[in-house]
Each structure stands twice: as structure tokens, then as C-alpha cells.
Amino acid sequence: MISVTNNCSSFVYRPSQGFVEITIKDLENMLHTEVSRLWSKGVISVFTDSRAMYDHETNSLTKFGGNLKLDDLVSRKVNEETEPCSEYHSWKVCELVYTKSLGIDDLKIGEEYGVYIRLEQAVLPFKLVAVDLDLKVRRLLPLGVNVRSVGINAF
Secondary structure, three states: OEEEEOOOOEEEEOHHHHHHHHHHHHHHHHHHHHHHHHHHOOOOOOOOOOOOEEEOOOOEEEOOHHHOOOOOEEEEEEOOOOOEEEEEEEEEOOOOOOOOOOOHHHOOOOOEEEEEEOOOOEEEEEEEEEEEOOOOEEEEEEOOOOOOOEEEEOO
16 A cells, blocks of 8 residues: 655555556456457447448458548558558548549540559559540559559449
8 A cells, every 4th residue: 555645635545446447448358359259240230430340360440541530540551751661650640631533534645643552552643645435444654653554444
């Protein structure tokens, strides 16, 4: 038992109080993990507005970018200087910028477009160089990057 006093008040701290708090947090964590596991297997139904998906094999929650909200935390392999790195860093969503997707008919030959390349995990500049109206295919060439050309099919 430790007694702490200052000029205004005093209190007594018992070591068991901290133990109970840790035990409650552990119990809460185990309960959340088990509910998430049962939810992911379809055994129970859960109503949530987060649109996160739980993977019971990796014990992780994932959320697509379109479902992010302000103040969400995101783990990315990008450091504080916004450069790629090997370990994960936590980032907070502080602004959401919505852009309208271009339809296949909105693309014009000779124009430059930013295209997200999943393997590079980046938006890279491309130029539309050809359109095949019969096959409904557009051909884009990269501008100054080591990425091969991209074809876009209209559905």
C-alpha cells in the first residue's frame, strides 16, 4: 500500500487496483476477439457502421479506403517523411477528398491521367495514346516511370 499526499488532498493506492484494471482490459480484449471470430464465420450477426472486415486467421480488421472516416487510424509502411519503409507506422485520417471517377467515354486521346497501380501502391502519370472502338479498349503509356503500358477495357 502506498500513500500519496500533496497540499490539497491525499489518497491511498493499493496494488490490487491496478491488477483488476488489467484483468478487465484482458477480458474485454478476449471477448472482442471471440465475438469478431464468430461474426467472421457467420455464427452471429453484428450491426456496425464501421464497415470493417475481421479475418480470424490473422486476427486483423481491414477496411477499404472508401469506408474510411475522419479520425480513423491507418497502419502503413510509410514513415513520417512519407517515404516507404519496412515497418508499419500509424497514421490518422485528417481529411477526406472525394473525386469523381471518369467514365470510359470521358477519356480523350493525348490527355494525361493519374492511374493507381496496385503493385507500385501509387498513382502514376499516364497518357492516353490509342482507342479501339470495336474492342472498347484504351491504351495508356507511362510518362517517365518504369511501368509498362496499361490497357483499359470498357464493360
